[in-house]
Amino acid sequence: MKQITFIIVSLFGFAGFAQQATDSVATYKKRVLETTEVDFLASYYTQDGNNAAVSGGIGTEKLTDVTPTIVVSIPLNDDDVLTIDGGVSAYTSASSSNINPFDGNQPADPFVESTGASSSDMWTNLTGTFTHNSDDRNKIWSAKLSVSSEYDYFSLGFGGSYTRLFNEKNTEISVNANVYLDTWNSIYPYELRPFSENGSGLNSNLFNAHTITGNTNYTPIFNEFSDESRNSYSLGLSFSQILSKRAQGSLLVDVVQQQGLLSTPFQRVYFADVEDSFIENFQLADANELLPDTRFKLALGGRLNYYLNETFVFRTYYRFYNDDWGITSHTAKIEIPTKISSKFTIIPSYRFYSQSAADYFAPYEQHLSTDQFYTSDYDLSKFTANQYGLGVTYTDIFTGFHLWKLALKSIDLNYHYYERNTGLNANIISGGFNFIVF
Amino acid sequence: MKKFIVITLLIAGASSCTVVKEYEKVYLNDPQMMLGKTKKSDRFETNFQAYREAAAGANGGKTGGGCGCN
Numbered sequence: 001m002k003q004i005t006f007i008i009v010s011l012f013g014f015a016g017f018a019q020q021a022t023d024s025v026a027t028y029k030k031r032v033l034e035t036t037e038v039d040f041l042a043s044y045y046t047q048d049g050n051n052a053a054v055s056g057g058i059g060t061e062k063l064t065d066v067t068p069t070i071v072v073s074i075p076l077n078d079d080d081v082l083t084i085d086g087g088v089s090a091y092t093s094a095s096s097s098n099i100n101p102f103d104g105n106q107p108a109d110p111f112v113e114s115t116g117a118s119s120s121d122m123w124t125n126l127t128g129t130f131t132h133n134s135d136d137r138n139k140i141w142s143a144k145l146s147v148s149s150e151y152d153y154f155s156l157g158f159g160g161s162y163t164r165l166f167n168e169k170n171t172e173i174s175v176n177a178n179v180y181l182d183t184w185n186s187i188y189p190y191e192l193r194p195f196s197e198n199g200s201g202l203n204s205n206l207f208n209a210h211t212i213t214g215n216t217n218y219t220p221i222f223n224e225f226s227d228e229s230r231n232s233y234s235l236g237l238s239f240s241q242i243l244s245k246r247a248q249g250s251l252l253v254d255v256v257q258q259q260g261l262l263s264t265p266f267q268r269v270y271f272a273d274v275e276d277s278f279i280e281n282f283q284l285a286d287a288n289e290l291l292p293d294t295r296f297k298l299a300l301g302g303r304l305n306y307y308l309n310e311t312f313v314f315r316t317y318y319r320f321y322n323d324d325w326g327i328t329s330h331t332a333k334i335e336i337p338t339k340i341s342s343k344f345t346i347i348p349s350y351r352f353y354s355q356s357a358a359d360y361f362a363p364y365e366q367h368l369s370t371d372q373f374y375t376s377d378y379d380l381s382k383f384t385a386n387q388y389g390l391g392v393t394y395t396d397i398f399t400g401f402h403l404w405k406l407a408l409k410s411i412d413l414n415y416h417y418y419e420r421n422t423g424l425n426a427n428i429i430s431g432g433f434n435f436i437v438f
Numbered sequence: 439m440k441k442f443i444v445i446t447l448l449i450a451g452a453s454s455c456t457v458v459k460e461y462e463k464v465y466l467n468d469p470q471m472m473l474g475k476t477k478k479s480d481r482f483e484t485n486f487q488a489y490r491e492a493a494a495g496a497n498g499g500k501t502g503g504g505c506g507c508n
Contacts, residue, residue, distance in 0.1 A: 047490075071478055123505070146504065153506040166489035168457050180503025189484045232503025236497070240473055242458050250473045254495030264506060300498030303473050307465035316468070319491035329493040337470035345470065355492050380492050393477065395469075403480050412477045416491075428486055432479040 006413035022249040032133045033075040036437040038406060041069040042086075042430065049249075049378075049424030052095035052110065054189075056268040056285065057364035057376030059110030061424055062094035062409065081131045096121065099266045100190035101282045108282035123150040129317040139167045144178075152265075155182040159234075173242040177233075184228040186265040189285045195222040212284070215275035221369065223263070230260035249304040263291040269376055271369040288373045291360055296334035297323040301331075313337045321355075327380065335389075343396060347414075349389035357382035378422050389416040399436060407433035474498050 049061035069087030076082055094113030097104075104114035113119060125148035133140050139162075146157040159178030165171065194204035202218065212218055233256065240250040268277070269286035277284040301319040308314060319331040333351040340346060358380040360373040367374040391414035399407035413431040440481060458466065475484075475498055484499030488507060495501040 039478050041479050041482075045477070045486055056495075067482065080476070099454060125504075148504055150506075157504055168459065170457050177503065178503070182503055182506075184506065230503070232501070234501040235504070236501070242463075242466060245458055245462050248466055248471065248473060250497075252496040254501050256495060295502075297495060299493065299495030299497075299501070305471050305473060307468060307471055313468065313470040314453050317497070319493065319496050321495070323492070325492075327492045329491070331493065331497075335495045337476075347470075353487075353491060353493075358492065379490055385474040387493070389483075395466065410477075411481055414479060414483070416483055418486075420490075424490070424504070426490070430479045430481060432477065434478075 003345075022419045029078055031075060031076075031078045031136060032131075033073060033081050033138070034436075036075065037073045037409070038435045038437065039069075039073075039432050040435075041071065041432040042165040043067045043087070044430075045426065045428045047418075047424060047426035049422065050111075051364075051365075051378040051381075051422055051424065053264065053267040053289070053375070053377035053379070054095045054098050055110035056265065056270040057102075057378065059098060060113060061093040062113065063091060063096075064093075065089055065189070066102040079133045079135070082125075083129040083131070085127040085129070087125050087177070090120070092120040093307075097265075098282075099187060102190060102279065104211065107280040109249075109280070110282060123148060123153075124344050125149075139163070152185045152187045153182065154185070154315065155180055170242040172238075174236075174238045174240075176236045178236075180230075180232040181235075182230040182232070183255070183425075184225070184230060184261050184265065186225055186228055186261075188222070188224070188265050189288055191218075191279070192220055192222045192288055194317060195220055196224055205281075208296075210275045210279045213278045214368070215277045217286055218277040220285055223265075223290045225261050225263070225265060225289050228261050230258070232256060232258045246307040247305065249302065252299075252301040252303075254297070254299040254301075256295075256299075258295040258297070259293060262293060262295055263289045264377065265289070267375065267377055269367055269374045270365045271367050272365050272370050273370075284367065287374065289377065291374050291375055292325070292373055295323060295325055297321070304400075311339050325380070326359035327355055329353065343394055344371050345393045345395070347391040347393065348390070349387075349416075351387040351389070352384070353387070354384040355382065376425070378420075381422060383420045383422045385418060385420045387416055387418045389413070389414060398437075402438075403435070405437055407438050408433065409436050 025174050043064040047063050051057050052059035054059045067089040068078040071085045073081055073083045091181045097114040097119030101114045102110035127146035129144045131140055131142040141162045143160045148155045157180040161176035163174040194200050236254040238250055238252045240249045267289040269287045269289055271286040274286045299321045304316045306314045315335040317333040321329040331353050335347055335349040337347045361380045362374050364376055399409050401408040411433055416428045419425040486493050488500040
């Protein structure tokens, strides 16, 4: 019996030693990111329409925007990546110029942009993201911090995500959360400013320098916001699954709660039961936009990708959206990446979008002064939109082209044309250069 | 909504049925098969849609906050 006991204990001892020997053997682990990557991105956007919110649902919506961005991804070690994302958006807008339509060189008119200082602005953003992967690459978590600023808006955001892969990486579940603590620096329509609590009303310089026509007894409702904070809290879940050797799909859910100043302070509203007042050709605001201070959003989306053959891939997307402002929308998109050579891929796409109107929306001159909330922003109206796109991607896996210490990995260029049945149309050209540092 | 629930259950059920080995993922690993954005410049398209439309979320883009938009 003693001999048997000795043998058994010895075997466990050897087993333990063997296990230790196995643990001490180094296993190969591929780096999450082999080397630093740099992306130079840019977009050029133009739009036009006739339902500017700044002039109560009428007037030019002409806008031009240029957005250059740089993204640097730095591998800190085998498992961790730090990404720095910085960009600016410089825009000129006919509609924002009409926040003060009286500072230009020509008569004030909602269909003509003012040449004054309010016609342009710049938005800047800096975001840092840290990502950590587990040794087996089945668990990934990230943390993000962002700051953005423009003349009338400041944002501080932070968030994180956790992703778990299992089922031999056939299944992926991810959860993400974001918080944005934003603040307006409210800018109001110029003619409303004299009607603030300590303002001089009709005795202000504006009304002394210009003649009011129509209703000369101009007495607007000035919604001056004392609390300019705007906070957004979002929680997202996604589930991805490989369906076959050629197909994979995902389901996404996002819930968002917003609270604070959700109105846009400089957007005008005109009431049907109030007589109109004008300076030159510009109708003076009966009020500025007033919306509830809370909003709950729910978005459900799904993707399905199918690899048909070496030439064609089908990418499809659908989203259902609903919020407590009464808006329901549907989005459907299809892309067909088509490989025309080993380096070039062209990507035609089509997107359809439809939404119902917010409960608080009414077109120009259809709100009543007794309404609790009111907006004539056509982004919250009922509409359908079609978007047509064409992109081209060039990929060189051998990174033959070098620029100093940067090796070119890929170039992409995209064009999209967007049109709403309200008359708004837009064009956007965007692209990027992806380099690796060697 | 009912269709979405049915699709959800089908895909959830599929997770227990299909296992594609790593060496069988030649087609799935194609860059164009990636679920979500395939290139960083796709953000510009998503951003202008978030500005011009009331809906946001479930697409990897803005869900609200960070801008004075809807």
